[in-house]
Amino acid sequence: MRASACALDGTPGRVGEAADLAFVPEVPAGAKGVAIKHAHSQDNPEADWGRHVKQAAEFALAALGRAFPQAAPFTFDNTRVIAVGISNGGGAVLRAAELEGDWLDAVVAGEPNVLVDGRAVARCTTSLPKRRC
Numbered sequence: 009m010r011a012s013a014c015a016l017d018g019t020p021g022r023v024g025e026a027a028d029l030a031f032v033p034e035v036p037a038g039a040k041g042v043a044i045k046h047a048h049s050q051d052n053p054e055a056d057w058g059r060h061v062k063q064a065a066e067f068a069l070a071a072l073g074r075a076f077p078q079a080a081p082f083t084f085d086n087t088r089v090i091a092v093g094i095s096n097g098g099g100a101v102l103r104a105a106e107l108e109g110d111w112l113d114a115v116v117a118g119e120p121n122v123l124v125d126g127r128a129v130a131r132c133t134t135s136l137p138k139r140r141c
Contacts, residue, residue: 058103
């Protein structure tokens with residue numbers, strides 16, 4: 009029996025029969041189960057979550073400049089940037105807080121989808137610039 013898959017256009021396909029599959033997992037002989045693109049692609053998109061949050065903030069500053077040219081330029085120095093996320097987004101904003109630079113003013117992470125060593129402790133930090141706890 010051939011494994012079912014999903015083509016790039018969303019239609020059903022079969023591994024080995026369709027050339028345009030969205031994801032083709034490496035399947036050992038006799039393997040059973042379900043391979044999911046996010047979990048089994050070996051792409052690791054989480055590694056770039058923090059960088060993606062910063063890119064979104066940079067885009068937002070540019071969009072503000074276009075929407076309000078009389079008040080431009082909007083920069084990280086003259087605009088308060090607060091990153092907020094829940095679940096995977098919570099993990100992303102925590103990764104953003106780890107990035108170098110004086111660009112992020114605050115982070116709110118609700119139920120962040122992260123794995124940490126040891127015991128998790130909530131604490132107030134003054135490591136972010138311009139703010140006090």
